[in-house]
Amino acid sequence: MPHDHSHPQTELPADPVLRVKALETLLVNKGLVDPAALDEIIETYAHKVGPQNGAKVVAKMWSDPGFRDAMLTDPMPVLRDMDLYGRQGEHMVFVENTDTVHNIVVCTLCSCYPWPLLGIPPGWYKSDAYRARVVREPRAVLQEFGVSLPEDTVVRVWDSTAETRYLVVPQRPAHTEGLSEEDLAARVTRDSMIGTGFAAETV
Template sequence: MPHDHDHPHSLLPPDPALRVKALETILTEKGLVDPAALDEIIDTYQNRIGPRNGARVVARMWCDPGFREEMLKDPMPRLREMGLYGRQGEHMVFVENTRDVHNVVVCTLCSCYPWPLLGIPPGWYKSDAYRARVVREPRKVLAEFGVDLPGETRVRVWDSTAEIRYLVVPQRPEGTDGMDEPDLAALVTRDSMVGTGLVPGPTP
């Protein structure tokens, strides 16, 4: 059995599922972890907190100019009011896409992401390829998501190196003038709020 004193994790079983199980068993037996609390955390992020939260805010910003202005200035008071405050969303900044500027968010050093508005980041956001490349060649990475930006649109990549969490406010698609907030929110995708997608227009 390898025994690296700097890295005690090598004492755990090699299979990751067994490694979690072993650690959970040890911590539960020590009285440090309540398995029911783990179930609760998983359920929260699997089923209750996700990109629908962010979509609701974006749709409201599209419909309510006063609200949009407040959110671009300091979103925290309204987010608290809407029950969208929480872990990994304590210091939100909203950045708005326009015809001239397209914003994209990454965390090159780890995986920082606005959990209360978007949930747990997807695998690609945490991947080496995304972290390494989107700062250097954002247009190529966006093309891999099917997003081709006009040459005159400037790309602004936000690297989340601090506890500030960024949410991209995508452009409202054409042909949605008569739509209400819930219908608009249904159009807003997770990727559009990270900046790796555009919001599709309504299907006719």
């Protein structure tokens, strides 16, 4: 009698969320993953690490000229003091958008990205199309993100590496004088810190 080698109970479900849960269960049951450690990682990236960290730094740069100068000169001592230093953020460089210069960040080799400040990179940042095109035709890519710039604005493309990662300081929106740093941070978007967007005029 032929033996049926198919075991439906071990097949991964089609839905990505269910597949992840199935893999998580399998790894935990085999003792390869500590559930408490997994929960801590999820908690960290869901609530402690993400664009809100970078937004707070940008808002403080907008509000405090001395802090701004320090971050543009050598941000690492300040980031360490703020506990925003760690894996994927060992060496940061901040580049500032102005009326004449617009900066945009890419990693042409893989997906190097400042996790402690921006969290996990979006899918499009890791895509071959973005990585290849933004170097060759940055204005066209920016247009696709809804970023229209004057012809005389210089576009600078910064290539992140395993050694150095970049964060764009977007221009402060007009008519935001007197706002608190918390209110200013709410205007700072993830895309604006990559260079593929502007800070929000309103929230």
